[in-house]
Amino acid sequence: MRQDSLTQPPQPLQLVLFRDDLRTLDHPALLAAREAGPTVAVFVFDEQSEGIRPLGAAARWWLHHALASLRDSLHELGIPLILRRGATAEIVAELSRECSPQAIRWNRRYGQAERAVDAQLKAALHGAGIDAHSYAGFLLHEPWELLTKNQTGFKVFTPFYNALRNAEIRPPLPRPSAQDPLDASGVRSDRLESWNLLPTSPDWSGGLRDTWTPGEPAARQRLADVLESIAGHYVDHHDRPDLDGTSALSPSLRWGHLSAHQVWDELSRHAAHSPAAAEGATALRRQIAWRDFCWHLYYHHPQLPTQNLRPEFDDFNWSGPTDSPEAADLVGGWQRGRTGFALVDAGMAQLWQTGWMHNRVRMVTASLLVKNLAIHWRVGEQWFWDTLVDADIASNTANWQWVAGCGADAAPYFRIFNPELQAKKFDPQGSYVARYAPLAIEPLVDLRQSRIQALESYNHMKSRQHS
Numbered sequence: 501m502r503q504d505s506l507t508q509p510p511q512p513l514q515l516v517l518f519r520d521d522l523r524t525l526d527h528p529a530l531l532a533a534r535e536a537g538p539t540v541a542v543f544v545f546d547e548q549s550e551g552i553r554p555l556g557a558a559a560r561w562w563l564h565h566a567l568a569s570l571r572d573s574l575h576e577l578g579i580p581l582i583l584r585r586g587a588t589a590e591i592v593a594e595l596s597r598e599c600s601p602q603a604i605r606w607n608r609r610y611g612q613a614e615r616a617v618d619a620q621l622k623a624a625l626h627g628a629g630i631d632a633h634s635y636a637g638f639l640l641h642e643p644w645e646l647l648t649k650n651q652t653g654f655k656v657f658t659p660f661y662n663a664l665r666n667a668e669i670r671p672p673l674p675r676p677s678a679q680d681p682l683d684a685s686g687v688r689s690d691r692l693e694s695w696n697l698l699p700t701s702p703d704w705s706g707g708l709r710d711t712w713t714p715g716e717p718a719a720r721q722r723l724a725d726v727l728e729s730i731a732g733h734y735v736d737h738h739d740r741p742d743l744d745g746t747s748a749l750s751p752s753l754r755w756g757h758l759s760a761h762q763v764w765d766e767l768s769r770h771a772a773h774s775p776a777a778a779e780g781a782t783a784l785r786r787q788i789a790w791r792d793f794c795w796h797l798y799y800h801h802p803q804l805p806t807q808n809l810r811p812e813f814d815d816f817n818w819s820g821p822t823d824s825p826e827a828a829d830l831v832g833g834w835q836r837g838r839t840g841f842a843l844v845d846a847g848m849a850q851l852w853q854t855g856w857m858h859n860r861v862r863m864v865t866a867s868l869l870v871k872n873l874a875i876h877w878r879v880g881e882q883w884f885w886d887t888l889v890d891a892d893i894a895s896n897t898a899n900w901q902w903v904a905g906c907g908a909d910a911a912p913y914f915r916i917f918n919p920e921l922q923a924k925k926f927d928p929q930g931s932y933v934a935r936y937a938p939l940a941i942e943p944l945v946d947l948r949q950s951r952i953q954a955l956e957s958y959n960h961m962k963s964r965q966h967s
């Protein structure tokens with residue numbers, strides 16, 4: 501940072517690192533920084549630190565627009581946003597040399613690799629005489645705060661949820677006060693466009709653009725709309741992909757345009773309006789708790805993205821796309837929405853076009869892949885990771901393991917969704933299918949036969965363990 505060209509603040513400079521918390525309200529690190537003095541915001545696009553999983557294509561699209569929106573929101577507060585690309589430790593060291601901040605603050609992350617990066621960063625900053633402070637901003641409760649009687653992490657949702665509700669959930673924090681605009685024009689900042697987060701040749705993002713407006717203002721508007729017209733019907737409508745019956749807040753929570761605290765708090769206040777509002781708010785809060793639970797699991801089981809939580813499933817004979825031409829065809833057919841099962845194909849088309857899929861359909865598409873097509877859940881997880889705008893490492897991997905039967909609190913393996921019955925029940929007029937997969941094609945597998953095979957494979961796995 502060229503100090504000569506930065507309008508010198510009267511007090512020492514405060515830096516805030518933004519990561520999965522692209523908002524200005526209920527942002528503990530930002531609020532603390534502003535209370536301490538003039539603040540500069542930094543976003544480091546880090547694909548280099550060891551173990552950090554690169555973003556998928558849909559997530560990169562979201563990030564581009566979310567950063568543009570954050571820059572505008574921070575600008576209103578007089579706070580410049582510096583963009584840099586590289587390993588977090590190196591970039592922060594550079595910035596520290598360049599602008600001699602008094603303190604650097606951030607909200608915590610909970611993945612193993614991210615925690616390692618942040619712990620090293622804190623140690624290095626302390627070593628250099630710079631204050632480093634981390635805050636809780638992403639989850640309702642820190643994963644080490646809620647423990648079983650045996651002082652271990654929870655593996656089952658219901659006791660976790662009871663513990664979560666019994667512990668105090670703090671109210672959201674206010675937006676920080678604006679500062680005299682800090683002129684950071686002399687501070688080197690990458691051009692957002694130079695990160696090439698948006699797809700070109702071809703630009704496949706038209707459906708995403710038509711569906712979403714990334715950023716805090718649009719997320720707050722959607723939350724207001726959810727309270728106004730979704731929450732009251734949530735209990736009846738949440739399983740219906742043909743209706744606008746769920747919050748569609750998952751990308752906003754993933755990118756932190758809204759915090760879980762804000763959503764929880766607003767739902768709690770909304771619950772006072774009427775019995776229907778209370779019922780809907782309670783059901784939605786329970787889903788928010790599922791998000792916390794997935795992160796809780798991931799924190800206590802950092803191998804969640806790569807290993808079956810139930811090791812007996814290591815013997816299961818799932819295939820991958822490189823195992824045989826047949827398996828490659830099955831994976832390709834599933835990814836392109838050409839399985840011949842209308843609800844599955846509609847879901848995969850919705851995912852491809854909009855970067856999002858309804859939860860019920862996520863379960864059905866995932867079940868078809870791992871059970872009827874006998875493909876490893878990690879193959880599906882990776883496809884979702886690349887195509888979802890809400891791709892979240894904990895929620896994605898925990899839910900895939902849940903559907904596959906190898907997760908902690910998983911659906912029993914023998915619960916194999918029948919996509920035709922699911923379509924009749926949850927898309928009764930066929931309007932979801934008509935919208936996304938209007939053309940019928942021949943099924944890739946025989947449902948009955950593949951179900952029998954899946955159960956045989958499961959029994960085989962069990963018998964090998966007992967022999």
Ligand code: FAD
Binds near residue numbers: 738790895897900
């Ligand atoms: P709502 O029903 O309105 O729920 C409100 C919020 O609660 C959601 O925005 C989300 O943050 C949280 N939530 C709801 N259900 C779950 C759940 N089962 N697990 C964790 N959090 C939940 N969700 C993601 O955010 N990212 C993912 O990458 C992801 N991958 C999934 C993969 C599979 C195979 C399955 C079955 C589910 C996955 N989910 C994932 C969970 C769920 O499908 C989505 O959170 C939900 O569909 C988002 O829609 P919504 O915001 O309208 O949800």
